[in-house]
Amino acid sequence: MSIDVNGLTKRFGDFVALDDVSVSLPTGQLTALLGPSGGGKSTLLRIIAGLDKADSGTVSIEGTEATKLPPQKRNVGFVFQHYAVFKHMSVAKNVAFGLEIRKKPKPEIEQRVDELLRLVHLQQFSHRLPSQLSGGQRQRMALARALAVEPKVLLLDEPFGALDAKVRKELREWLRRLHDEVHVTTVFVTHDQEEAMEVADEIVVINEGRVEQVGTPDELYDRPANDFVMSFLGEVTALGKISLRPHDIEVSLTPSLAGGVEGVVSRMLRVGFEVRLSVLTIDGQDVTVTLTRTHARALGIEEGVTVWLSPAAGANTVDGVINPVAALESEDLPAVV
Numbered sequence: 634m635s636i637d638v639n640g641l642t643k644r645f646g647d648f649v650a651l652d653d654v655s656v657s658l659p660t661g662q663l664t665a666l667l668g669p670s671g672g673g674k675s676t677l678l679r680i681i682a683g684l685d686k687a688d689s690g691t692v693s694i695e696g697t698e699a700t701k702l703p704p705q706k707r708n709v710g711f712v713f714q715h716y717a718v719f720k721h722m723s724v725a726k727n728v729a730f731g732l733e734i735r736k737k738p739k740p741e742i743e744q745r746v747d748e749l750l751r752l753v754h755l756q757q758f759s760h761r762l763p764s765q766l767s768g769g770q771r772q773r774m775a776l777a778r779a780l781a782v783e784p785k786v787l788l789l790d791e792p793f794g795a796l797d798a799k800v801r802k803e804l805r806e807w808l809r810r811l812h813d814e815v816h817v818t819t820v821f822v823t824h825d826q827e828e829a830m831e832v833a834d835e836i837v838v839i840n841e842g843r844v845e846q847v848g849t850p851d852e853l854y855d856r857p858a859n860d861f862v863m864s865f866l867g868e869v870t871a872l873g874k875i876s877l878r879p880h881d882i883e884v885s886l887t888p889s890l891a892g893g894v895e896g897v898v899s900r901m902l903r904v905g906f907e908v909r910l911s912v913l914t915i916d917g918q919d920v921t922v923t924l925t926r927t928h929a930r931a932l933g934i935e936e937g938v939t940v941w942l943s944p945a946a947g948a949n950t951v952d953g954v955i956n957p958v959a960a961l962e963s964e965d966l967p968a969v970v
């Protein structure tokens with residue numbers, strides 16, 4: 634079983650936000666909906682949650698036809714970026730809320746709240762008000778609240794979007810661990826490719842209302858279906874008439890490599906264990922190459938030397954010159970150099 638979306642189309646006036654989207658999100662997995670701003674990720678999530686209606690198409694959740702069901706009958710829990718908490722209620726009361734309105738017996742509620750607060754590492758804060766928590770703690774509380782009613786599916790819309798980079802990173806790791814413990818089918822929206830790659834079992838890349846590719850992080854990175862996926866999921870550089878990852882370029886100080894492109898190292902930058910080279914080719918192309926420090930040292934590479942570049946054996950290449958910036962149209966998108 635899974636979440637099955639079939640032929641979903643959603644228009645806002647003349648604008649097509651989702652264009653005949655079909656995708657299957659597997660049970661028990663952590664799936665990321667990834668793509669640039671405005672691509673349709675939140676719209677898809679809201680339609681799965683039942684918060685929005687599609688113009689056509691169907692949604693089935695864990696085997697139940699859900700297209701016409703209201704959100705409360707779909708057995709989904711959701712958490713949004715700016716989660717609405719009950720400000721006057723303690724953390725424990727916020728988590729208990731869904732169980733109380735379902736009129737569960739008091740001892741059962743207490744036990745479940747206790748378990749959940751332990752799961753999200755907030756047991757010592759149960760009596761605090763949400764305003765007395767940090768942003769990351771509040772998002773963990775929101776997740777505990779969503780999990781309280783034991784949903785079959787957890788839907789998260791940029792749950793860590795408003796938090797600073799360090800807290801985001803901590804919460805990502807924490808979400809991965811939480812998911813390994815509870816295994817609830819989870820779908821989360823993000824426009825951050827690193828977040829999706831680190832956390833998700835499977836990624837659905839969505840752009841301009843369409844699904845570009847579905848696959849594991851490795852599949853998408855190593856075998857992108859098209860230029861868009863290739864440039865969205867990692868760094869890309871052009872070498873002659875092809876595009877490839879900068880670490881998939883072989884560098885030689887002699888012209889012995891067949892078909893090597895000649896150039897001069899115009900810039901050499903050390904970043905941690907890596908060395909990034911800008912190579913200006915004789916055709917005037919500025920190629921980015923990354924290699925390990927050890928490799929660069931062994932080759933004796935320095936600024937000003939002449940090198941020959943060629944795709945490494947087994948490199949994943951696509952024909953044509955991809956301009957990564959052209960594929961990404963918003964300033965809040967992940968940094969692709």
Ligand SMILES: Nc1ncnc2c1ncn2[C@@H]1O[C@H](COP(=O)(O)OP(=O)(O)OP(=O)(O)O)[C@@H](O)[C@H]1O
Nearest residue numbers: 645650668669670671672673674675676677822824
């Ligand atoms: N209620 C609405 N009325 C009109 N247009 C809308 C509405 N909701 C969304 N849209 C438009 O539909 C498109 C898809 O929006 P959506 O929020 O699904 O994108 P997204 O991929 O989640 O982007 P982001 O990462 O910025 O949240 C956008 O161009 C948006 O402006």
